[in-house]
Amino acid sequence: MPRQQRIAVQGPYFEDFEVGQVFADAPGLTLSAGHAALHQAIAGDRLRLALDGPLCRAVTGQDRLLAHPSLVCDVAIGQSTGPTQRVRGNLFYRGLVLQAPVFIGDTLRTRTEVVALKQNRSETGLVTLRITTANQRSEPVLDFWRCPMIPLRDPEASTGHADGFEGIPAELDRERVRAAVPAGWDLDALGEAGSGRFSELEPGSVYEIEGRDTVTAAPELARLTLNLARAHTDAGATVHGRRLVYGGQTISIAAAQATRALPDLATVIAWQGCDHTGPVFEGDVLSTELTVEGIEALDRSAGGLVDLRAVVHAHRDGSDEPVPVLDWRFVALMA
Numbered sequence: 001m002p003r004q005q006r007i008a009v010q011g012p013y014f015e016d017f018e019v020g021q022v023f024a025d026a027p028g029l030t031l032s033a034g035h036a037a038l039h040q041a042i043a044g045d046r047l048r049l050a051l052d053g054p055l056c057r058a059v060t061g062q063d064r065l066l067a068h069p070s071l072v073c074d075v076a077i078g079q080s081t082g083p084t085q086r087v088r089g090n091l092f093y094r095g096l097v098l099q100a101p102v103f104i105g106d107t108l109r110t111r112t113e114v115v116a117l118k119q120n121r122s123e124t125g126l127v128t129l130r131i132t133t134a135n136q137r138s139e140p141v142l143d144f145w146r147c148p149m150i151p152l153r154d155p156e157a158s159t160g161h162a163d164g165f166e167g168i169p170a171e172l173d174r175e176r177v178r179a180a181v182p183a184g185w186d187l188d189a190l191g192e193a194g195s196g197r198f199s200e201l202e203p204g205s206v207y208e209i210e211g212r213d214t215v216t217a218a219p220e221l222a223r224l225t226l227n228l229a230r231a232h233t234d235a236g237a238t239v240h241g242r243r244l245v246y247g248g249q250t251i252s253i254a255a256a257q258a259t260r261a262l263p264d265l266a267t268v269i270a271w272q273g274c275d276h277t278g279p280v281f282e283g284d285v286l287s288t289e290l291t292v293e294g295i296e297a298l299d300r301s302a303g304g305l306v307d308l309r310a311v312v313h314a315h316r317d318g319s320d321e322p323v324p325v326l327d328w329r330f331v332a333l334m335a
Contacts, residue, residue: 011085011228013153014117014125019163021114026079028109028136029226031067036104038224039071042217043252046259048193049266058189059266060182064103069268070255071225072102074248076133076142078225079110085228087148088124088239089276090247095169096144096271099180100135107136115145116168117161124149125161128168144271177270177305177331187266187303191335194264198295198303198334207261207290212315213253218245218282221252245280250326254310257288262306264335269305272329280325284314287322293329303335 029035039045049056049066056065073096081087102108116128127150133142145168152159191198222232230237231244238244251274259265280286294307309329313322 012083012150013086014119014127014150015153015157015159017083017114017117017127017150019114019117023080023083023112024110026082026110026226028107029075029079030107031071031075031102031104033104035224036065036067036071038220039068039074039252042221043070043249044213044256045070045252046256046263047265047267048190048263052193055189055193059186060101061184062103064105066267067102067104067106069098070248070252072098072108072142074221074225074252075108076110076131077146077248078222078227079108079133080112080129080131080146081226081228083112084127084148084150085230086150087229087231088151089149089244089279091126091147091149091276093271093274094145095172096142096274097172097176097180098142098267098269100139100141101182101267102135102141108133108141116163116165117159118163119159119161120149123155124151125159128163128165172270172272172331180269181298181305181333185266187300187333187335190264190266191302194335197262197264198306201292201295201306203292203294205292209257209261209288209290211257211260212285212287213257215245215249215253215280215282215284215286218243218249221249222246240279240281242281245282245284247276250276250280250286250312251328253286254288254312254326254328258290258308258310261290262332262334266303266333266335268330268332270331272307272331274326274328276325277327278314278323278325280314281316284316286312286314286325288312303333306332306334308332
């Protein structure tokens with residue numbers, strides 16, 4: 001009788017990474033109305049063009065609903081988690097640009113490349129990844145960097161990895177952002193459906209959003225977006241003894257809360273940066289404070305780009321004070 005072969009199915013440790021490694025074996029995902037509905041139920045998305053078919057057609061000229069940019073980003077991040085299944089936490093996202101709008105029915109495929117490695121003094125290391133996502137026509141739709149923290153197999157090992165983050169842009173390239181604004185969109189139609197508030201915005205304005213949201217269905221969102229990070233589905237894989245909420249869920253809830261303050265947002269174009277300043281757990285209640293950091297009119301009859309900063313706090317049982325969990329700076333297109 002042949003000897004039984006046992007094969008471990010697991011993600012790499014920090015020692016297993018090398019600069020230049022490419023991971024492109026994640027399944028492609030065709031976005032369906034089911035994905036959009038479940039994401040909307042979990043995050044509370046209120047983006048008009050992702051909800052209102054006739055309005056989306058009038059603005060974009062497409063017969064399909066816009067895929068919410070948070071859903072697109074969540075899927076791309078999820079597709080990049082094959083090599084980062086052991087992640088302890090994701091430190092940041094940088095330079096994210098949604099290079100083209102995505103619609104329901106489009107298929108997303110993601111390539112992940114290791115661009116820098118830095119061992120920490122603790123039993124972990126930082127793996128900087130460049131992530132690019134294309135649609136079914138091989139057209140680029142998303143490009144960004146993220147930095148997960150991965151444990152070492154041998155806590156005493158010295159890998160010698162000490163790369164810096166110099167290759168990651170600290171500021172967005174505004175020309176790339178402007179180039180990502182969808183051509184041919186009729187923002188007048190969106191302004192007529194809402195209130196067209198872009199012209200009323202003033203830099204420095206702060207929106208204190210009273211409505212808060214309780215985090216639920218965290219493992220379901222991770223699975224929906226192909227996220228393999230064990231910390232989101234297995235409490236035993238975290239240092240907290242509790243499942244960590246996928247960072248994309250916190251960002252998506254912040255985006256949904258932002259549309260309460262600015263209901264005429266057309267879409268998100270780019271992320272200047274996104275720092276997870278604390279862990280989020282299921283059952284936390286999230287609140288967002290939204291600041292207008294800048295505005296830029298476009299060469300068209302209506303609307304423009306608005307630079308926003310969303311600072312999110314978690315309110316949880318056993319704590320008298322809210323805990324900071326997210327600092328997200330992003331650029332949105334608004335009527």
